[in-house]
Amino acid sequence: MLLPNTDKLNEQLIRLLTERPMQNAQELWKGIGDGVHRCTLQAVYYELNRLQESGVVVKSGKTYSLSLLWVQEIIALADRMHE
Numbered sequence: 114m115l116l117p118n119t120d121k122l123n124e125q126l127i128r129l130l131t132e133r134p135m136q137n138a139q140e141l142w143k144g145i146g147d148g149v150h151r152c153t154l155q156a157v158y159y160e161l162n163r164l165q166e167s168g169v170v171v172k173s174g175k176t177y178s179l180s181l182l183w184v185q186e187i188i189a190l191a192d193r194m195h196e
Contacts, residue, residue: 123163125145126161126170129141130170130177134177135173136176136177136178137176138175141161142157
């Protein structure tokens with residue numbers, strides 16, 4: 114379990130992208146719809162844009178993935194915490 118189950122849309126999107134990268138907004142929206150809390154497709158696009166602006170998500174064509182740089186920063190943080 115990388116991220117606990119949460120109600121926050123941005124955290125749900127990150128969790129879905131850790132499980133399967135290269136998803137489009139529609140696929141992510143359906144993945145969130147499978148859970149307890151539903152949202153609009155417009156809300157998914159809004160959060161994806163926010164995550165993209167903050168460097169967490171990258172967009173390639175119509176698909177989204179986690180930024181490799183962001184993932185490396187998370188790994189470095191975990192290493193520092195381990196030490």
